[in-house]
Amino acid sequence: MDQKTNTQYNPVTADIRRQVGQIVGAAGILEITEAYQQDASKLRYQPEMVVAPQHVHQVQALMRLANQHRFAVTPRGGGSGLAGGCLAVHGGVVLSLRNLEPICRIDSVNLIAEVTPGIITADLKAAACAQGLHYPPDPAGMELSTIGGNAATNAGGPACLKYGTTKDYVLGLESVLPTGELIKTGTRTRKGVVGYDMTQLLVGSEGTLGILTKLFLKLIPLPPAVAGLIAAFENLPQAMRAVTAIMGNGHLPSAIEFMDVKCLDLVQDLLPFPLPQHCACLLIVETDGGPDQVRTEIKSIADVCTRSGAHQLLTADSEPERDKLWKARREVSLRIHDSAAIYVSEDVTVPLGAIADLVSVLPAFEQEYNLRIYAFGHAGDGNIHLNITASDCHQMEQVEQGIAAILRKVLQMQGTISGEHGIGAAKKRYLPMELSPASIRLQKGIKQLFDPNGILNPGKIFP
Numbered sequence: 001m002d003q004k005t006n007t008q009y010n011p012v013t014a015d016i017r018r019q020v021g022q023i024v025g026a027a028g029i030l031e032i033t034e035a036y037q038q039d040a041s042k043l044r045y046q047p048e049m050v051v052a053p054q055h056v057h058q059v060q061a062l063m064r065l066a067n068q069h070r071f072a073v074t075p076r077g078g079g080s081g082l083a084g085g086c087l088a089v090h091g092g093v094v095l096s097l098r099n100l101e102p103i104c105r106i107d108s109v110n111l112i113a114e115v116t117p118g119i120i121t122a123d124l125k126a127a128a129c130a131q132g133l134h135y136p137p138d139p140a141g142m143e144l145s146t147i148g149g150n151a152a153t154n155a156g157g158p159a160c161l162k163y164g165t166t167k168d169y170v171l172g173l174e175s176v177l178p179t180g181e182l183i184k185t186g187t188r189t190r191k192g193v194v195g196y197d198m199t200q201l202l203v204g205s206e207g208t209l210g211i212l213t214k215l216f217l218k219l220i221p222l223p224p225a226v227a228g229l230i231a232a233f234e235n236l237p238q239a240m241r242a243v244t245a246i247m248g249n250g251h252l253p254s255a256i257e258f259m260d261v262k263c264l265d266l267v268q269d270l271l272p273f274p275l276p277q278h279c280a281c282l283l284i285v286e287t288d289g290g291p292d293q294v295r296t297e298i299k300s301i302a303d304v305c306t307r308s309g310a311h312q313l314l315t316a317d318s319e320p321e322r323d324k325l326w327k328a329r330r331e332v333s334l335r336i337h338d339s340a341a342i343y344v345s346e347d348v349t350v351p352l353g354a355i356a357d358l359v360s361v362l363p364a365f366e367q368e369y370n371l372r373i374y375a376f377g378h379a380g381d382g383n384i385h386l387n388i389t390a391s392d393c394h395q396m397e398q399v400e401q402g403i404a405a406i407l408r409k410v411l412q413m414q415g416t417i418s419g420e421h422g423i424g425a426a427k428k429r430y431l432p433m434e435l436s437p438a439s440i441r442l443q444k445g446i447k448q449l450f451d452p453n454g455i456l457n458p459g460k461i462f463p
């Protein structure tokens with residue numbers, strides 16, 4: 001029951017194009033620009049058509065037409081994905097959800113946001129904040145990503161250490177199934193256990209089981225204060241050991257991020273302070289809560305960092321300084337992307353106790369496979385972004401061997417090959433390294449049940 005191969009999809013003929021035009025109207029048909037052929041990975045696929053419906057009934061009609069003519073449909077949000085999930089691997093229609101009935105309603109009585117999928121993540125966070133509420137998930141690409149894309153990939157971010165990932169905030173959904181039916185899942189309440197949890201099945205399914213057309217999201221009160229500190233370390237494993245020491249001392253910060261020196265070199269011009277000498281790694285730690293509590297806690301965390309070997313502590317307390325620092329942190333992957341001929345973003349996650357061991361073995365992998373690995377990410381939850389690069393575009397085979405070796409190591413450490421970016425098209429060949437044949441068979445069975453003709457986002461997740 002493999003997903004259908006390219007030859008099993010029909011091309012988008014002039015007649016189909018005309019019918020799609022009748023469904024979405026002239027304004028709903030977009031030019032196939034470069035942007036729709038790529039995302040933030042280095043993969044590239046050419047769609048035959050790009051549409052941006054304004055209404056849910058148009059999405060439903062498009063899916064019915066796709067079943068009738070068997071052409072592929074690939075949902076797309078902000079296109080910031082790092083796994084090629086929104087790319088038209090089998091051609092067909094790219095379905096942009098950006099223009100779908102834009103709604104971002106904050107219900108401050110019930111602490112719920114009702115949003116359509118094309119809302120940009122940062123805009124939702126700002127809308128909640130304006131009403132004294134907090135939507136915690138903060139993927140670093142939040143100025144580019146949509147809330148639909150975040151739910152489809154179960155996006156994480158720095159704050160997920162304390163607050164959990166996107167899935168922990170999706171109470172319910174409306175979704176157009178591959179067949180064109182519209183289903184409502186979950187609840188508009190903070191609890192609900194009626195039937196199988198369809199919401200959580202759709203969240204993280206990378207646009208392969210349904211098109212998310214509305215989301216009901218949990219909000220929480222906005223923490224009144226945030227305090228931050230930056231700790232510089234002379235070696236990377238030492239910094240990672242400080243992460244476990246911070247947590248071991250009873251602290252649960254709202255972020256513990258790190259950047260190694262290769263990343264810092266790339267974004268030095270954006271930092272709100274000169275880079276300390278002999279710095280191999282910076283830890284960025286933030287706590288949130290009441291003003292007195294965060295001041296006391298950050299002081300205590302500073303002491304832990306010093307005891308763990310930090311050779312310099314810096315602060316970025318003012319709002320502009322913090323903004324500058326986070327902007328630098330968010331810019332890292334884009335600068336790495338632009339700096340190398342080959343760039344593959346892996347977002348492995350290991351148990352907290354294994355992060356220091358993982359970063360210790362990276363130089364050996366760099367040497368053996370002739371790679372340059374930039375490491376940064378969400379140290380607090382063991383989610384290490386390994387940005388694997390090579391300067392020569394003919395080196396791809398060696399790069400892939402290096403990646404497979406690193407992933408094997410991660411799995412030996414009881415880790416996972418992807419903590420938040422998903423499998424998409426980029427990592428599907430590695431799926432059997434982590435999942436058993438029985439698990440893959442079951443998951444393909446679910447896909448078949450939702451999408452008997454295999455037309456929604458084909459070529460993703462399964463090898």
Ligand SMILES: Cc1cc2nc3c(=O)[nH]c(=O)nc-3n(C[C@H](O)[C@H](O)[C@H](O)COP(=O)(O)OP(=O)(O)OC[C@H]3O[C@@H](n4cnc5c(N)ncnc54)[C@H](O)[C@@H]3O)c2cc1C
Nearest residue numbers: 077078079080081085140141146148149152155156207212
């Ligand atoms: C600078 C940068 C930093 C990043 N940092 C993080 C990070 O900290 N944490 C993190 O998790 N990710 C991060 N990412 C990756 C990316 O931002 C996330 O994966 C994000 O959730 C993708 O959202 P998007 O709207 O851009 O989705 P897209 O890239 O457009 O699509 C991603 C997947 O979602 C599906 N999809 C999109 N919209 C819908 C919909 N409405 N219904 C069904 N399926 C849909 C697509 O088919 C595809 O499979 C980062 C990316 C960049 C460029």
